[in-house]
Amino acid sequence: MVGEFEQVIIGIDPGTNILGYGVIGIRGKHISLLDMGVLRLGKLDDHALKLREIFKFTESLIGKWKPDSLSVEAPFFGKNVQSMLKLGRAQGVALAAALSKDIPVSEYAPRSIKQSITGKGAASKEQVAAMLQHLLNIKDDDMPKFFDATDGLAAAVCHYLQSGKTMKTMAVKKTAKGGGWKNFVDANPDRIQSK
Numbered sequence: 352m353v354g355e356f357e358q359v360i361i362g363i364d365p366g367t368n369i370l371g372y373g374v375i376g377i378r379g380k381h382i383s384l385l386d387m388g389v390l391r392l393g394k395l396d397d398h399a400l401k402l403r404e405i406f407k408f409t410e411s412l413i414g415k416w417k418p419d420s421l422s423v424e425a426p427f428f429g430k431n432v433q434s435m436l437k438l439g440r441a442q443g444v445a446l447a448a449a450l451s452k453d454i455p456v457s458e459y460a461p462r463s464i465k466q467s468i469t470g471k472g473a474a475s476k477e478q479v480a481a482m483l484q485h486l487l488n489i490k491d492d493d494m495p496k497f498f499d500a501t502d503g504l505a506a507a508v509c510h511y512l513q514s515g516k517t518m519k520t521m522a523v524k525k526t527a528k529g530g531g532w533k534n535f536v537d538a539n540p541d542r543i544q545s546k
Contacts, residue, residue: 355378357378358377358420359375361418362422362505363424364503364506365423368392369497369499370390371501371502372387372388373501375487375508377511384504385416387503388495392404405444421454421456423456423457424505464506468482479502
């Protein structure tokens with residue numbers, strides 16, 4: 352199945368309680384959802400054990416999907432320094448797992464990912480998930496329970512949209528009226544796939 356795609360991208364939303372991931376396949380300008388879900392780490396008390404699980408899980412995703420690249424969401428800069436450090440470590444081990452297999456890695460700020468997917472850097476997680484559902488024709492029953500999964504998927508789709516090959520055809524186009532979901536969809540018909 353992987354061989355039928357020109358490119359496979361894994362996206363990861365790092366977390367030490369829940370890690371979200373998404374895998375997409377690219378054929379021409381068509382994006383296909385290959386896999387999406389979460390790794391739940393809440394039952395592990397030891398932070399080092401969580402990091403080991405993240406590394407092993409990322410390695411298993413790479414082994415299964417043989418990606419051309421891995422994209423991660425950068426940790427959000429908040430007020431809690433300890434949380435930032437933990438998220439940075441989680442991101443680091445995911446990147447290390449990819450780099451140990453010679454997989455190129457990219458990092459995107461949460462705002463950049465939201466901008467890429469919805470056209471609005473301040474979009475909510477719900478809006479990002481809804482746009483991904485529309486872009487990738489994901490059925491309601493197949494939508495994940497946790498937004499961490501769609502955040503991981505968004506990191507993968509963002510990487511595809513930011514790649515040099517697709518910038519011309521997939522770039523966000525400004526509308527005269529400004530923002531809004533309808534304006535974004537109207538201005539970006541090439542991002543919408545019919546069901």
